[in-house]
Amino acid sequence: MFIDRFTNFIRYEKRYSVHTLTAYSHEVQRYIGYLTEHEIDINKVTHRQARAYLAALLESGQRPVSINRSLSALRTYYKFLMREGTATHNPFALVKALKTPKKLPVVVDKKKLSALLDMDGVFPDTFEGLRDKAVIELLFGTGIRLSELLQIQEAHLDFYNNNVLIFGKRNKQRLVPLNRTLAALLQQYIKEKKEQCFNNISDNLIVTKEGKNAYPTLIYDIVTHYLGTISPQQKKSPHVLRHTFATALLDNGADLNAIKELLGHAGLAATQVYTHNSVERLKSIYKQAHPKA
Structure with missing residues (x-):
């Protein structure tokens, strides 16, 4: 109906x-x-x-x-x-949601991930290899969502100020900074993309090997493949890189409100879940290092 x-x-x-x-x-x-x-x-x-x-x-x-x-x-x-005007009331309005167990965000070892991205020979010396590296670097370097990655157009990149315009949930816009390594990689990727001479090349930043718009399954396959080389964990989705980005910032002293803005969260509650990961990490260090632990 x-x-x-x-x-x-x-x-x-x-x-x-x-x-x-x-x-x-x-x-x-x-x-x-x-x-x-x-x-x-x-x-x-x-x-x-x-x-x-x-x-x-x-x-x-x-x-x-x-x-x-x-x-x-x-x-x-x-x-x-x-x-x-086809219904007079909402029968679900007063129905309470079920309690769900809170799960800690799944992350990958940021040192291993950084080493993977810096290592020679990991990504093939082809357009697809360059694109795959750009995908991993973008997700890890900005913390953006999969849906946001797929919406980025070349016009959204500002290499003068080194930032990217992101369209988040409900089309809410935010600017996310690009580190120098990522900015240089994206410039190289865009240059290679143009040299491919695709027919009717897409304005979207990330494209398939035919020059068409990238799609969710393609990004999942890229992330799963490369994370599989450094981590045996079952979950290897693009969102794992978002979690890793946020946790890395928090571990290095970033302000929680700043992380909230970078991630595009509507409220601080969604960002606070990453503090649990940091606490767990500190507990682990304590148990390993303290003689009374």
Whole structure:
């Protein structure tokens, strides 16, 4: 019911990311299927029925974090229906989210990562090798999200001031500094990109070997491959590099508010999770170094 209009609503008015757009659409479609199966009118769902739906998801094996995503999606959907005049109330408005265990951000050893990026012969001496190195350096050197990386255009780079304009969640803009090594690498990459003489070359900074816009799976494959050479850990996503960036800054004395601005967090609470990693690191050092530990 109104799925296309709802999708346009969260895409153009709420300015949600593509990932959120896909997830919310899926959640709403699943909910509508449930109501159809149980012959429940979408405009007459009660608070109790809303809770029963989420309970059914939990019983089916869904994790609390997934249940909370469903809750968020359906709250937004009913707000949309009320705005359209097709619903008189939001049955999910007073439903409480489930408690989820807090997980420490997964990081990689920053010394090993730095050594990987500085080592000769790791990245092939080709356009793709140069692009792959630019991807890893950008994610680790700026802490940007995967979705933000894919939106960077060459025009967003300012090599005079050594910064890059980032479009974050809900299209919120921020400037992120580039270190000299990264700036030089990007200039080299852009030069090589132009020399490839692609047909209809994309304005986006990161492209495929055919010169088309890069896509999430490509970035995942690049990051997974190279992180796999220095770390046996299971999680090797682009977000791990974001976590590593933030933790490295914190370990070296950066102000928490400054890290918040660099990461594009709306509030300080999301940034504070990195302090736990630093505390754990200090505990580890203490246990190894103190005679009474």
